[in-house]
Amino acid sequence: MTPEADPTLPGLARSQVRAARARSGRARPAPRVVELAEVAPVARVLVDVALAHLDRPFDYAVPATMAEQAQPGARVKVRFAGHDADGYVLGRVAASEHTGTLTPLRRVVSPEPVLSPAVAALAGAVAARYAGVRSDVLRLAVPPRHATAEKAPPREAVPPAPHDAAAGERAWEASTAGPAFLRHLREGGSPRAVAQVAPGEDWPTLLAHAAAATLAGGRGALLCVPDGKDLARLDAALTAVLGPEQHVALTAEAGPASRYRDFLAVSRGHRRIVAGTRAAAFAPVHDLGLVVVWDDGDDLHAEPRAPYPHTREVLLLRAELEDTAALVAGFARTVEADQLVRSGWARAVEPRREVLRARAQVAVTGASEHALRRDPHAAVSRLPGEVHALVREALHHGPVLVQTPRSGYALALACERCRTPVACAHCAGPLALTSPTTPPACRWCGQAASPWSCAECGAHGLRAPVLGDLRTAEELGRVFAPARVRTSSGDRVLARVEAEPAIVVATPGAEPVADGGYPAVVLLDTWLLLGRADLRAAEEALRRWANAAGLVRPGGRVLAVGDPGEPALQALVRWDPGGFAARESDQRRSAHLPPASRVATLTGHPGALDDALTLLQAPPGAEVLGPVPVPPDRPNAEEPLERIVVRVPRAAGEQLSAALGELQRLRSGRKLDPVRVQVDPLTF
Template identity: 65%
Template sequence: MTRSAPRSQAAELELPGLVRDRVREGRAKAAATRARRHAEAEIAEESPVARVLVDVPLAHLDRPFDYAVPVAMAADARPGVRVKVRFAGQDVDGFLLARTTQTTHQGRLQPLRRVVSAEPVLSPKIADLAAEVAERYAGTRADVLRLAVPPRHATTEKEPSPPAGPAEPWTVSVAASAWAGHDPAEAYLHHLADGGSPRAVWQAAAGSVWPLLLAHAVAATAASGRGALVVVPDGKDVARLDAALRQVLGEGRHVALTADAGPARRYRDFLAVSRGAVKVAVGTRAAAFAPVHDLGLVALWDDGDDALAEPRAPYPHAREVLLLRAEREGAAALVGGFARTVEADHLVRAGWAHQIRPTRALARERLTVAIAGASDFDLERDPFARVSRVPREAHETIRAGVATGPVLLQTPRRGYAAALACETCRAPARCGACRGPLHLTGATTPPECGWCGRVEEAWTCAACGGRGLRAPVLGDARTAEELGRIFPGVPVVTSSGERVRASVPDRPAIVVATPGAEPVAERGYAAVLLLDTWLLLGRPDLRTDEEALRRWSNAVGLVRPGGRALAVGDPALPALQALLRWDQPGFARREAEARAEAHLPPASRLATITGEAGAVDDALTLLALPAGGEVLGPVPHEGGRDSEEWRAVVRAPRAHATALSSALGELQRVRSARKLDPVRVQVDPPSL
């Protein structure tokens, strides 16, 4: 008697051939899937626990979570790699921080879902730095790591990172010659080349080619076999420093890390640093987290520029990140600029760093500064002449300057006429629809509103009925137009807003630029003029005078050796007097003393809590202030009583700064766990 085939096999034999093959193929795939899942369920014997920092923005979940490491992933699941894990019922991204043998979790661990890439992109040092930055700024590590590690580009990741190119010949004597006149720069360079870790705050002399000097400091560090990291405010500065490093170090010895490079180029350069193929990196604020191997020097140029403060939570400042790295990794530090911030001066006064300054002889040799004051204006005839005319002395300076090269004029406002007023009564000209300010965009265009865009063809003053308009404040376009008429035959160039020029050739021209948009002249400017200095001093801000002096110094710093600078303003102002003497460090010290008396940073740590009125009140109730801490406010944000946002300021003495940051971090965790209305916490904001 013959045994009949099983029902499934018998049914399969009755199917057509093509269908039968597909059924068998499906069963084979199902068997393979079961085998793979079994392998994934089997846990590795060696270091079976993975500690993963999950990418979630909730403060109370800002800690590593333990997951089991399947055998199939054991080889790729290394510290620093990207992984996928199951968290709160969904697959989320994360970084594997460490492999261990023990876990404190009670119960069965969830296995890793997937190792996204075997490339370790988060080094232990950067992971620890991210934790410290998050604690310092009362934020989460996940938010910090979004700044530190660029998005993955899979195709780029498969490419090898070529080794660094050959080094250019370099000696300390060559570097010392470039730094000549900055005392004691030569001793600093020797210390770097010998493998030391000196710390300095550097004020550059006017006319210094600062990218070249920084490149020599990097070369001194590289001569000791160590890496270097330099951070600058913007892409224009990166381009200058990139060219200087190629000149001093040679091709292929460094990478430039900027967001403008595009995802593939940015990730390729990041991997070159992460893999140790190159040991020198330059870039903008996010480059402060670059994983440079054997870090020997961190350097920062123009630390007062607000572009170095991250506008996204937790709002870290590149200066503080670099100083933390210098402390953690035992690296040298160099904080430089034409001006000096109060924070940089505090490093000198606290003994954390020494200062490098130009000698008085070098400062006098490089630059002559003059101030055109009230005596240069016919104020009795026209009391508004101070802000609407270029004084006679400025005309003479321009005329003398364009005879030998380009002349730079810095004006604080861009546009044609940035503000308008009634010609009869001087009342500000307002829009008839929304009461917004009126301005002109050109010589023949009618005034339009800066808020709603309405064009006022037939404007009438609400105060006196007058119909005439005047411009108490002129923009760069109007200034350029007037100078073009006064100096016919001389090219006039503007640089502002979205039309920023990187450089201008070394030939006679008048360059009108807004602060921060000044082009670099090939051999420096023959003369620099600072117009409407009163306008920069009119901002209601904690750093008004310091910021004005920084912007003036950066413009004047572009002059060629032996050039001339003229500032149009009140000669009695302390900031202009500091510029006249090129004594920015002295100004910073006096500013620091005044802030210390008012218990303001850097003598104190200060934070703002901003949100809806009820949310801010809840936050202040939950906040456990450290000893000596106090609360100012809350008050409506931006000053308007109808504003939906309110803001409170909390501060503590510098001795309790760490305790205040910890208390703010705990506040964020408690609020997150209780799902309370959100508030924005910003520690040591760049402005108030």
Template identity: 60%
Template sequence: MSDTHEAGQLEMLPGLRASVASGRARRGEAEQRRREAEAPAEVDPVARVLVDVPLAHLDRPFDYLVPASMAETALPGVRVKVRFAGQDVDGFVVARAAESDHPGRLSPLRRVISPERVLTPAVERLTGLVAARYAGARADVLRLAVPPRHASVEKAPPAQAVPGSPPDPDAAARLWRGHDGAEGFLARLADGGNPRAVWQCLPGVDWTELVAQAVAMAVASGRGAVVCAPDHRDVTRLGAALDRVLGSGQHVVLTADQGPAKRYAAFLAALRGTVKVVVGTRSAAFAPVRDLGLVVIWDDGDDLHGEPRAPYPHTREVLLTRAEVEGTAALVGGLARTVEGEYLVRTDWARPLTPPRAAVRQQLRVDVVSDGEQARGARVPGPAVKLVRQALQEGPVLVQTPRAGYVPHLACDRCRTPARCRACRGPLRLVAPTSPPSCGWCGAEAPDWACAECGGRGLRAPVLGRDRTAEELGRMFPGHVVRTSGGDRVLAEVGEDADLVVATPGAEPVARRGFAAVLLLDTWLGPGRPELRSDEEVVRRWLNASALVRPGGRVVAVGDPASALLQTVVRWDPAGFAARELEERAGAHLSPAVRMATVTGAPEAVEEALALVEMPEVVEVLGPVPVEGRGEDPDEVRMVLRVPRHSGPALSGALLAMQRLRSARRLAAVRVQVDPHVL
């Protein structure tokens, strides 16, 4: 074929594409006319449809006519295609009715995408409550609750349910024996009751086995369960424990990173009743489990439980709302106790399940070694070095350091002023021992940096990262392998010959027989930051790392022995810490003692938005204050609104009404967050 002929064909392509598009449009219009001419269904000819349009002022069901040909398939819960604002959009049928309040002529449904009723009545109600709670659009919550359709998976023959292993009440009682109140909790679960508990797990035990046994008690009563964990490593461990306790094929995993086919297959298995147990991350909180009897969340203080997309719901609040709506048991567990968990106990919504202090003392011992030697250049004091050397003779040792990278921050060695990038004012860092200083924000190198305060050119490292820590420990303990875990290199598990493992918080692997010792470095770095949850977060991280030690092992924290936060770990008293933190927050009028919300955006947009809010009778308005932090618009401001907790629904309703007005008037967008996890 000649080049001239090929060029001519290419010139014809745009016309061909336009012709094909025009033909499709004509066929669509013809199909629409046919639908309009078709007689409506004889019974309940009106379908109420939630359209997939994330505009606040359109966040309500719209009425459509059900053609007779769709009378048997356009049932509540199915996906449909409808005509909306001149376009074909997706939606969910939420109800069928005999007549409509709409005075005009109703448009017919375009088509039923699938007869599968993917939106169950319980989940439909839950999404409405979550959207109202967080002042968001229902369409955004539905995207979290119902995964996209995968046609080939849906059309495949459904899997058959397989019999599982019978529950073992004696095994459950034996594993939970180290927790006061657990016996009654499990007994009520097995009898079909709905107990609610805040669980502080005994360190050194396999928490996944305890969760699996609690789920087994719910399954024994003929009900299902939903279990949510922070990340895929925890989900994998939970899945293995459920297989051991319930038997293979008794649960499915539901996470956002599974891929469309696997995620939809797991969703359908729960929807169709093939399995009664779903374990996963945030998205699993909405899983359509039949006869739900128990909801479980592990480590509810982990920020991974907070949804990063609007309307920013937290997994714990979704599950607790579901427990209220569907009348289920609830288990909020972790090695630490969050302030929200303490609030549930304080208000008698839940009962505590805690290990006796004597049982904790048998599991581990925590000591604090003064960091005074750091002033003389010793980052790891002598007693800590001695402990690590002794522990390495018995098994692997975990070292937790709070910063990733090599040297994440630099400062002038003369006046201690933080070193900043000339281009964007970001912090300078070292990524490798032979690399020049570079910006942690924009990546620009600064080989000729000079201090803006004193003119000095020398740099020092006030904070050392994970990689530099591993380098130092390798020189300190020659002959031992040093491995790192964090960032994009997270270890799930290590064996008995792993030697030294240096990990950042949240990336600590599990040792098969537990770590012989755990060393907590740079404990001065986290506390005292001007953030709502800074102290709560560092205590949670220390407890989670310390609990990985084997029974009878040692934990050493390098820091100030007088630190109240370190003493919480020494005494292993997360409940006492949470109680004190709750008292302080109540005195300062902070969440969860009050209901809070933030409105963030351009100054003019925020001012305009608040002018549209009909505030509750009692409200405090704080701000505006500039929004600080990398990646934020430097011109953005934030307003904080807070009301007494009983006025929380009124505040959410007012903010939702404001969002609808702004959407209808096409005003500049603002970001609304109710009870933000980070303030």
């Protein structure tokens, strides 16, 4: 029995016992005296907290036992808001501006300096540019620690082989200023270029020679591509040009141990050439001299996680911060790349016209006067006679690439007689065919519709206005039997095909590389890409066509089925993506659309958007468009989502980012409902 519960004690005595116990419980042990480091006893730590109002360094005391390990760039554990939190040491100083007693570091997770000063500065610039927080950026920049890989013997630096400058200039001689660009890199300069590559050009070899010229000048290079298929080609080209053990390929598919080992080889300075996908844009390359982005219009360059940075913009920021050369290259040209040329920030590097004439013949069939004279049904045929003739002839010389915009079999169905779209009788969803042997089924609820009859006219026949790659392959297999037909789309992407005759049906982005190139490339359903409800529909269509046409062998033919009056198809025939990008830029400037303007979207529930608009101190001249409803972010959402668009002149872009950053800090500090802020989204 406890003393305060003893009935034999007087009430006063019991109360005194309870008071004594309360005083002893409230008593705090005396703080343990920690001996601090003699030199620079204060560490500036960036704590891994995704709250905008806490996105700043905090000062911590450095115990003497951690003085040697808690160096700038090291990972540490600190006490923050009553919990242990991860952080990075940004620097060490002699004194703190904080007047109170500093909390000591809990421990040093690893003394490895994984956050270089240049990458820390870049993370801050990216966070400011996209109105985000640095901790989110650093999750993209620094891979998770792998202790075994960190403790393994380091990869030794291998002296580079002598650079063959003549081979590099021969590779770039098809372009107007390519050889001069390489010479400038070799001499240690920082040229900036927007390069357009000719069809049939081996672009990985061009980029590898640019990296080799930079390395010959005593500096490192960083090259970013959209996906693993492109990275594999670039990796092989870098090995062929630079020799083995001269570069690393950073990709998440390599696994945590391998990726961290390659990351350490870069951060320790043992490798100075880095190739990778979008996260590699933050690689800590020593003495960085060149940043390269290939095919910057690909949406894979846009990070889907906050703060949603784009690879091109990250690399351009890095080029400014570290005073490096920059190369934006591709078969096509985006309006953002055209803006770099127009502003004088970069110089255009384009293929010579005589080279283009010899590289490939590009034509349009289907609705042209020439095609209609030869085939009266060409305007309504998906595979006009000219396509049949080209495919039949090209199969004698190797594989033929056929690009179709959609994957699947028959993605939409309509009544054969009255053309009424077919709907499911259970949920009114769209019906589709997945193969020639299965009945039509609903794409929403999965119910099969067999037998089916049209509710409008009673007919039982179906037609497919939109066909996928599987149905296209089936049709081509019947027409060109016994030629082999292969498909590449979705989760069945082919990286490479042999030089033997075959028909390769692929969706955009999944086109395999053919050994020696394709003698012919056919582009089907061009209207489908042009008909997308998107600001970038025409620009994106031309980029996808140009990427497919770029796989043709020298002297091959490219045939597009569509309306020859379309400006995008005209640009493809002339191989003038630069002129098309300039035309698009002019139209967007007159309509006050990006890149002539800077745009941000705010998405959230109506009440949260009202709070955000009240707190937002937009720069002068800003326009607020909306709100408009958007699809919910999760099923069965109780409250609908809305979106507003904030638009400012391009010159006020930094002010808009700063205003949105301040908005994020205010909302975070007041714990308001979440609002998704996206600066310069790829589509909206």
